[in-house]
Amino acid sequence: MLEVNKDLVKKFQAEKNTKDFEVIFNYFAPRIKSLLMKSGADGAQAEDIMHDTMINIWEKIHMYNPDKGSFSSWVYTIARNNRIDLLRKKSSQPYTDISEVEIASDNESGLEIVEQKSISARVKKAIELLPLKQRKVIELSFVNDLTQEEIAGELNIPIGTVKSRMRLAYQKMKHNLKELQA
Amino acid sequence: MKQHPDLSTLMSYSSGTLSLAFSTLVTSHIENCDHCKEIVQIGNELGASMMENDIENKDKTEDFNEFLNKLNNKNNNSEIKEIDFDLNSEVPASLQRYIGTDLDEIQWSFFAPGIQKSQVKISDKSNCHLTFLKIKPNKKIPEHGHKGGELTLVLKGAFEDANGTYAAGDIADHDTSTHHEPVVSSKEDCICVIATDGPMVFKSMIANMYQSIVRI
Structure with a gap:
Protein backbone atom coordinates (compact mmCIF):
# COMPACT_ATOMS: atom_id res chain seq x y z
CA MET A 1 0.00 0.00 0.00
CA LEU A 2 1.31 3.46 -0.94
CA GLU A 3 2.01 5.84 1.92
CA VAL A 4 -0.09 8.91 2.76
CA ASN A 5 2.64 11.44 3.51
CA LYS A 6 2.83 15.21 3.73
CA ASP A 7 3.89 15.56 0.08
CA LEU A 8 0.99 13.49 -1.20
CA VAL A 9 -1.52 15.54 0.83
CA LYS A 10 0.05 18.77 -0.45
CA LYS A 11 -0.12 17.48 -4.05
CA PHE A 12 -3.75 16.42 -3.61
CA GLN A 13 -4.59 19.86 -2.19
CA ALA A 14 -3.01 21.52 -5.23
CA GLU A 15 -4.23 19.20 -8.00
CA LYS A 16 -7.22 17.36 -6.49
CA ASN A 17 -6.83 14.33 -8.72
CA THR A 18 -8.47 10.92 -8.37
CA LYS A 19 -5.16 9.02 -8.41
CA ASP A 20 -3.83 10.71 -5.25
CA PHE A 21 -7.23 10.47 -3.61
CA GLU A 22 -7.27 6.71 -4.22
CA VAL A 23 -4.11 6.41 -2.09
CA ILE A 24 -5.78 8.43 0.69
CA PHE A 25 -8.96 6.35 0.35
CA ASN A 26 -7.13 3.01 0.46
CA TYR A 27 -5.28 4.02 3.61
CA PHE A 28 -8.07 5.67 5.60
CA ALA A 29 -11.32 4.01 4.47
CA PRO A 30 -10.72 0.62 6.21
CA ARG A 31 -9.41 2.34 9.35
CA ILE A 32 -12.40 4.71 9.61
CA LYS A 33 -14.85 1.85 9.06
CA SER A 34 -13.15 -0.33 11.63
CA LEU A 35 -13.16 2.44 14.27
CA LEU A 36 -16.84 3.10 13.62
CA MET A 37 -17.77 -0.56 14.01
CA LYS A 38 -15.88 -0.70 17.31
CA SER A 39 -17.83 2.34 18.47
CA GLY A 40 -21.14 0.58 17.92
CA ALA A 41 -22.10 1.25 14.28
CA ASP A 42 -23.41 -1.66 12.23
CA GLY A 43 -21.84 -2.51 8.85
CA ALA A 44 -24.22 -0.38 6.78
CA GLN A 45 -23.94 2.66 9.10
CA ALA A 46 -20.13 2.36 9.19
CA GLU A 47 -20.03 2.22 5.38
CA ASP A 48 -22.29 5.29 5.09
CA ILE A 49 -20.27 7.34 7.59
CA MET A 50 -17.00 6.25 5.97
CA HIS A 51 -18.31 7.31 2.54
CA ASP A 52 -19.56 10.65 3.94
CA THR A 53 -16.16 11.21 5.55
CA MET A 54 -14.30 10.48 2.32
CA ILE A 55 -16.68 12.81 0.41
CA ASN A 56 -15.99 15.54 3.02
CA ILE A 57 -12.24 15.04 2.58
CA TRP A 58 -12.62 15.41 -1.20
CA GLU A 59 -14.83 18.50 -0.89
CA LYS A 60 -13.04 20.25 1.99
CA ILE A 61 -9.40 19.42 1.27
CA HIS A 62 -8.71 23.13 0.65
CA MET A 63 -9.66 23.79 4.29
CA TYR A 64 -6.98 21.49 5.74
CA ASN A 65 -4.19 23.53 7.34
CA PRO A 66 -1.07 21.49 8.24
CA ASP A 67 -0.04 24.18 10.77
CA LYS A 68 -3.02 23.22 12.92
CA GLY A 69 -2.39 19.48 13.20
CA SER A 70 -1.64 16.29 11.29
CA PHE A 71 -3.68 15.20 8.27
CA SER A 72 -4.72 12.07 10.19
CA SER A 73 -6.15 14.15 13.04
CA TRP A 74 -8.11 16.21 10.49
CA VAL A 75 -9.54 13.02 8.96
CA TYR A 76 -10.30 11.67 12.45
CA THR A 77 -12.27 14.80 13.44
CA ILE A 78 -14.35 14.65 10.24
CA ALA A 79 -15.16 10.97 10.84
CA ARG A 80 -15.91 11.67 14.52
CA ASN A 81 -18.27 14.56 13.69
CA ASN A 82 -20.10 12.47 11.09
CA ARG A 83 -20.45 9.71 13.67
CA ILE A 84 -21.82 12.20 16.22
CA ASP A 85 -24.35 13.51 13.72
CA LEU A 86 -25.55 10.12 12.54
CA LEU A 87 -25.26 7.79 15.50
CA ARG A 88 -25.53 9.74 18.71
CA LYS A 89 -27.31 13.01 18.19
CA LYS A 90 -29.96 11.84 15.74
CA SER A 91 -30.26 15.50 14.89
CA SER A 92 -30.92 17.29 11.64
CA GLN A 93 -28.75 20.14 12.96
CA PRO A 94 -25.16 19.47 11.94
CA TYR A 95 -22.58 19.53 14.72
CA THR A 96 -20.51 22.72 14.72
CA ASP A 97 -16.93 21.71 15.30
CA ILE A 98 -14.15 24.05 16.33
CA SER A 99 -12.34 23.33 13.05
CA GLU A 100 -15.19 24.96 11.07
CA VAL A 101 -15.14 28.02 13.31
CA GLU A 102 -11.36 28.20 13.10
CA ILE A 103 -11.45 28.11 9.32
CA ALA A 104 -13.89 31.01 9.38
CA SER A 105 -11.73 33.00 11.78
CA ASP A 106 -8.44 31.92 10.23
CA ASN A 107 -6.78 32.06 13.66
CA GLU A 108 -3.31 30.66 14.03
CA SER A 109 -3.41 27.92 16.61
CA GLY A 110 0.10 28.50 17.93
CA LEU A 111 0.46 24.82 18.76
CA GLU A 112 4.04 23.91 19.39
CA ILE A 113 3.61 20.30 20.23
CA VAL A 114 1.72 19.07 17.22
CA GLU A 115 3.91 20.05 14.31
CA GLN A 116 3.65 17.63 11.45
CA LYS A 117 7.13 16.12 11.78
CA SER A 118 6.74 12.49 12.84
CA MET B 1 -9.71 33.69 29.70
CA LYS B 2 -9.06 32.24 33.14
CA GLN B 3 -11.61 29.49 33.73
CA HIS B 4 -11.56 26.45 31.48
CA PRO B 5 -13.41 23.13 31.16
CA ASP B 6 -11.90 20.24 33.15
CA LEU B 7 -9.17 18.30 31.30
CA SER B 8 -11.39 15.20 31.32
CA THR B 9 -14.20 17.20 29.68
CA LEU B 10 -11.81 18.33 26.93
CA MET B 11 -10.63 14.76 26.36
CA SER B 12 -14.25 13.59 26.08
CA TYR B 13 -14.85 16.45 23.63
CA SER B 14 -11.99 15.12 21.47
CA SER B 15 -13.34 11.58 21.61
CA GLY B 16 -16.81 12.83 20.63
CA THR B 17 -18.54 11.42 23.70
CA LEU B 18 -19.99 14.62 25.18
CA SER B 19 -23.68 15.36 24.68
CA LEU B 20 -24.61 17.85 21.96
CA ALA B 21 -25.36 20.52 24.59
CA PHE B 22 -22.02 20.04 26.37
CA SER B 23 -19.99 19.89 23.16
CA THR B 24 -21.69 23.05 21.86
CA LEU B 25 -20.61 24.98 24.96
CA VAL B 26 -17.08 23.58 24.87
CA THR B 27 -16.78 24.62 21.20
CA SER B 28 -18.06 28.10 22.14
CA HIS B 29 -15.34 28.40 24.79
CA ILE B 30 -12.41 27.12 22.76
CA GLU B 31 -13.19 29.37 19.79
CA ASN B 32 -11.13 32.01 21.60
CA CYS B 33 -9.01 29.88 23.93
CA ASP B 34 -5.61 28.74 22.64
CA HIS B 35 -4.95 26.92 25.93
CA CYS B 36 -7.91 24.57 25.39
CA LYS B 37 -7.35 24.36 21.61
CA GLU B 38 -3.95 22.81 22.27
CA ILE B 39 -5.41 20.24 24.67
CA VAL B 40 -8.17 19.33 22.19
CA GLN B 41 -5.66 19.06 19.35
CA ILE B 42 -3.54 16.63 21.38
CA GLY B 43 -6.76 14.68 22.02
CA ASN B 44 -7.50 14.67 18.30
CA GLU B 45 -3.99 13.40 17.55
CA LEU B 46 -4.59 10.67 20.12
CA GLY B 47 -7.89 9.69 18.44
CA ALA B 48 -6.21 9.70 15.02
CA SER B 49 -3.44 7.45 16.31
CA MET B 50 -5.99 4.98 17.71
CA MET B 51 -7.72 4.97 14.31
CA GLU B 52 -4.49 4.59 12.33
CA ASN B 53 -2.93 1.85 14.40
CA ASP B 54 -5.82 -0.57 14.27
CA ILE B 55 -3.61 -3.58 13.47
CA GLU B 56 -6.49 -5.98 12.67
CA ASN B 57 -7.61 -3.88 9.71
CA LYS B 58 -4.38 -2.77 8.13
CA ASP B 59 -4.77 -5.06 5.11
CA LYS B 60 -8.51 -4.68 4.51
CA THR B 61 -9.62 -2.80 1.41
CA GLU B 62 -12.74 -0.85 0.48
CA ASP B 63 -14.23 -0.51 -3.00
CA PHE B 64 -12.87 2.76 -4.44
CA ASN B 65 -14.93 2.54 -7.68
CA GLU B 66 -18.16 2.20 -5.71
CA PHE B 67 -17.15 5.26 -3.71
CA LEU B 68 -16.33 7.23 -6.88
CA ASN B 69 -19.83 6.51 -8.24
CA LYS B 70 -21.30 7.85 -5.00
CA LEU B 71 -19.08 10.94 -5.15
CA ASN B 72 -20.03 11.63 -8.79
CA ASN B 73 -23.75 11.27 -8.02
CA LYS B 74 -23.40 13.67 -5.12
CA ASN B 75 -21.49 16.21 -7.19
CA ASN B 76 -24.28 16.17 -9.76
CA ASN B 77 -27.03 16.64 -7.19
CA SER B 78 -25.85 19.06 -4.55
CA GLU B 79 -23.88 22.13 -3.68
CA ILE B 80 -21.54 22.53 -0.70
CA LYS B 81 -23.14 24.65 2.01
CA GLU B 82 -20.67 27.09 3.54
CA ILE B 83 -21.42 28.11 7.13
CA ASP B 84 -21.53 31.86 7.60
CA PHE B 85 -20.53 33.18 11.04
CA ASP B 86 -20.45 36.75 12.35
CA LEU B 87 -17.05 36.75 14.03
CA ASN B 88 -17.54 40.24 15.49
CA SER B 89 -20.66 39.20 17.42
CA GLU B 90 -20.64 38.79 21.21
CA VAL B 91 -22.41 35.47 20.56
CA PRO B 92 -19.88 32.66 19.96
CA ALA B 93 -20.03 31.30 16.39
CA SER B 94 -21.19 27.86 17.46
CA LEU B 95 -24.24 29.34 19.29
CA GLN B 96 -25.25 31.62 16.43
CA ARG B 97 -27.29 28.94 14.65
CA TYR B 98 -29.49 28.68 17.75
CA ILE B 99 -29.89 32.29 18.99
CA GLY B 100 -28.63 34.48 16.15
CA THR B 101 -25.91 37.07 16.56
CA ASP B 102 -27.49 39.53 19.02
CA LEU B 103 -27.97 38.79 22.75
CA ASP B 104 -30.65 41.53 22.86
CA GLU B 105 -32.80 39.44 20.54
CA ILE B 106 -33.21 36.59 23.04
CA GLN B 107 -36.85 36.19 24.16
CA TRP B 108 -36.71 36.12 27.98
CA SER B 109 -39.35 34.89 30.43
CA PHE B 110 -39.60 35.28 34.22
CA PHE B 111 -37.71 32.62 36.20
CA ALA B 112 -37.30 34.15 39.67
CA PRO B 113 -36.98 37.71 41.02
CA GLY B 114 -33.97 39.26 39.24
CA ILE B 115 -33.53 36.25 36.98
CA GLN B 116 -34.89 35.71 33.46
CA LYS B 117 -34.66 32.50 31.50
CA SER B 118 -34.82 31.30 27.92
CA GLN B 119 -34.62 27.67 26.82
CA VAL B 120 -33.48 26.76 23.33
CA LYS B 121 -33.99 23.31 21.90
CA ILE B 122 -30.88 22.38 19.94
CA SER B 123 -31.99 19.09 18.46
CA ASP B 124 -35.32 18.48 16.80
CA LYS B 125 -35.05 14.73 17.34
CA SER B 126 -34.26 14.61 21.06
CA ASN B 127 -34.95 16.65 24.21
CA CYS B 128 -31.54 18.30 24.11
CA HIS B 129 -31.61 21.98 25.11
CA LEU B 130 -29.56 24.91 26.40
CA THR B 131 -30.78 27.23 29.17
CA PHE B 132 -29.89 30.91 28.94
CA LEU B 133 -30.10 33.01 32.12
CA LYS B 134 -30.03 36.80 32.46
CA ILE B 135 -29.28 37.74 36.07
CA LYS B 136 -29.27 41.17 37.73
CA PRO B 137 -26.11 42.51 39.45
CA ASN B 138 -25.50 41.19 43.01
CA LYS B 139 -28.21 38.54 42.56
CA LYS B 140 -27.42 35.17 44.15
CA ILE B 141 -28.47 31.74 42.86
CA PRO B 142 -29.34 29.82 46.07
CA GLU B 143 -26.71 27.31 47.26
CA HIS B 144 -26.99 24.09 45.28
CA GLY B 145 -25.26 20.93 44.14
CA HIS B 146 -25.75 18.84 40.99
CA LYS B 147 -27.13 15.39 40.22
CA GLY B 148 -25.02 15.26 37.06
CA GLY B 149 -22.56 17.39 35.14
CA GLU B 150 -23.16 21.08 34.48
CA LEU B 151 -21.32 23.47 32.18
CA THR B 152 -21.96 27.21 32.45
CA LEU B 153 -20.54 29.54 29.80
CA VAL B 154 -20.57 33.28 30.53
CA LEU B 155 -21.58 35.38 27.52
CA LYS B 156 -21.72 38.82 29.15
CA GLY B 157 -20.96 40.23 32.62
CA ALA B 158 -19.49 38.02 35.34
CA PHE B 159 -20.33 35.87 38.36
CA GLU B 160 -18.28 34.43 41.18
CA ASP B 161 -18.46 31.52 43.57
CA ALA B 162 -16.06 29.80 45.99
CA ASN B 163 -14.08 28.46 43.00
CA GLY B 164 -13.33 31.86 41.46
CA THR B 165 -14.65 34.56 39.15
CA TYR B 166 -16.11 33.75 35.74
CA ALA B 167 -16.13 36.48 33.06
CA ALA B 168 -17.25 36.48 29.41
CA GLY B 169 -15.84 33.43 27.61
CA ASP B 170 -15.05 31.57 30.84
CA ILE B 171 -16.62 28.21 31.55
CA ALA B 172 -17.59 26.72 34.93
CA ASP B 173 -17.38 22.92 34.84
CA HIS B 174 -19.23 21.36 37.77
CA ASP B 175 -20.16 17.82 38.69
CA THR B 176 -21.81 16.00 41.59
CA SER B 177 -18.94 16.95 43.91
CA THR B 178 -19.60 20.71 43.56
CA HIS B 179 -21.78 22.78 45.91
CA HIS B 180 -21.82 26.48 45.25
CA GLU B 181 -23.73 29.74 45.60
CA PRO B 182 -22.94 31.83 42.51
CA VAL B 183 -23.43 35.60 42.74
CA VAL B 184 -23.33 38.12 39.89
CA SER B 185 -20.26 40.30 40.43
CA SER B 186 -20.48 42.58 37.37
CA LYS B 187 -22.17 45.98 37.32
CA GLU B 188 -24.16 44.91 34.26
CA ASP B 189 -26.53 41.92 33.97
CA CYS B 190 -24.79 38.58 33.67
CA ILE B 191 -25.92 36.50 30.68
CA CYS B 192 -24.83 32.89 30.75
CA VAL B 193 -25.79 29.63 29.09
CA ILE B 194 -26.07 26.33 30.93
CA ALA B 195 -25.97 22.70 29.79
CA THR B 196 -26.80 19.99 32.34
CA ASP B 197 -27.18 16.24 32.36
CA GLY B 198 -28.90 16.19 35.74
CA PRO B 199 -31.02 18.64 37.76
CA MET B 200 -29.66 21.14 40.30
CA VAL B 201 -30.26 20.14 43.93
CA PHE B 202 -30.84 23.15 46.17
CA LYS B 203 -30.04 23.25 49.87
CA SER B 204 -33.36 25.00 50.49
CA MET B 205 -36.51 22.85 50.27
CA ILE B 206 -38.52 25.72 48.80
CA ALA B 207 -35.93 26.28 46.06
CA ASN B 208 -36.01 22.55 45.31
CA MET B 209 -39.80 22.56 45.00
CA TYR B 210 -39.57 25.55 42.67
CA GLN B 211 -36.80 23.88 40.64
CA SER B 212 -38.98 20.76 40.17
CA ILE B 213 -41.59 23.01 38.49
CA VAL B 214 -39.47 25.37 36.38
CA ARG B 215 -36.47 23.05 35.95
CA ILE B 216 -33.19 24.25 34.46
Missing part, protein backbone atom coordinates in the same frame (compact mmCIF):
# COMPACT_ATOMS: atom_id res chain seq x y z
CA ILE A 119 3.75 13.38 15.01
CA SER A 120 1.97 10.12 14.25
CA ALA A 121 4.88 7.95 15.41
CA ARG A 122 5.36 10.05 18.55
CA VAL A 123 1.69 9.93 19.51
CA LYS A 124 1.64 6.14 19.02
CA LYS A 125 4.68 5.78 21.26
CA ALA A 126 3.26 8.23 23.83
CA ILE A 127 0.05 6.15 24.06
CA GLU A 128 2.08 2.96 24.52
CA LEU A 129 3.87 4.57 27.46
CA LEU A 130 0.61 5.28 29.32
CA PRO A 131 -0.06 3.19 32.42
CA LEU A 132 -2.53 0.38 31.61
CA LYS A 133 -5.43 1.80 33.67
CA GLN A 134 -5.18 5.22 32.01
CA ARG A 135 -4.82 3.67 28.57
CA LYS A 136 -7.94 1.54 29.11
CA VAL A 137 -10.06 4.61 29.95
CA ILE A 138 -8.73 6.39 26.85
CA GLU A 139 -9.48 3.39 24.62
CA LEU A 140 -13.03 3.08 25.94
CA SER A 141 -13.60 6.76 25.24
CA PHE A 142 -11.87 7.13 21.85
CA VAL A 143 -12.40 3.67 20.34
CA ASN A 144 -15.57 2.34 21.96
CA ASP A 145 -17.33 5.73 22.10
CA LEU A 146 -18.31 5.39 25.76
CA THR A 147 -19.24 8.42 27.88
CA GLN A 148 -17.50 8.97 31.23
CA GLU A 149 -20.57 7.54 32.99
CA GLU A 150 -20.59 4.46 30.72
CA ILE A 151 -16.86 3.91 31.34
CA ALA A 152 -17.49 4.08 35.09
CA GLY A 153 -20.17 1.38 34.69
CA GLU A 154 -18.00 -0.77 32.42
CA LEU A 155 -15.00 -0.70 34.78
CA ASN A 156 -17.09 -0.60 37.96
CA ILE A 157 -15.30 2.49 39.27
CA PRO A 158 -16.64 5.89 40.40
CA ILE A 159 -17.02 8.56 37.69
CA GLY A 160 -14.53 10.73 39.63
CA THR A 161 -11.90 8.02 39.08
CA VAL A 162 -12.67 7.99 35.33
CA LYS A 163 -12.18 11.77 35.23
CA SER A 164 -8.95 11.62 37.17
CA ARG A 165 -7.54 8.83 34.94
CA MET A 166 -8.42 10.91 31.87
CA ARG A 167 -6.67 13.96 33.33
CA LEU A 168 -3.60 11.91 34.24
CA ALA A 169 -3.58 10.27 30.78
CA TYR A 170 -3.58 13.69 29.11
CA GLN A 171 -0.81 15.04 31.37
CA LYS A 172 1.28 11.91 30.80
CA MET A 173 0.65 12.06 27.03
CA LYS A 174 1.76 15.68 26.88
CA HIS A 175 4.85 14.92 28.92
CA ASN A 176 5.66 11.87 26.74
CA LEU A 177 5.20 13.88 23.53
CA LYS A 178 7.65 16.53 24.75
CA GLU A 179 10.16 13.88 25.83
CA LEU A 180 9.90 12.10 22.49
CA GLN A 181 10.32 15.37 20.62
CA ALA A 182 13.59 16.12 22.40
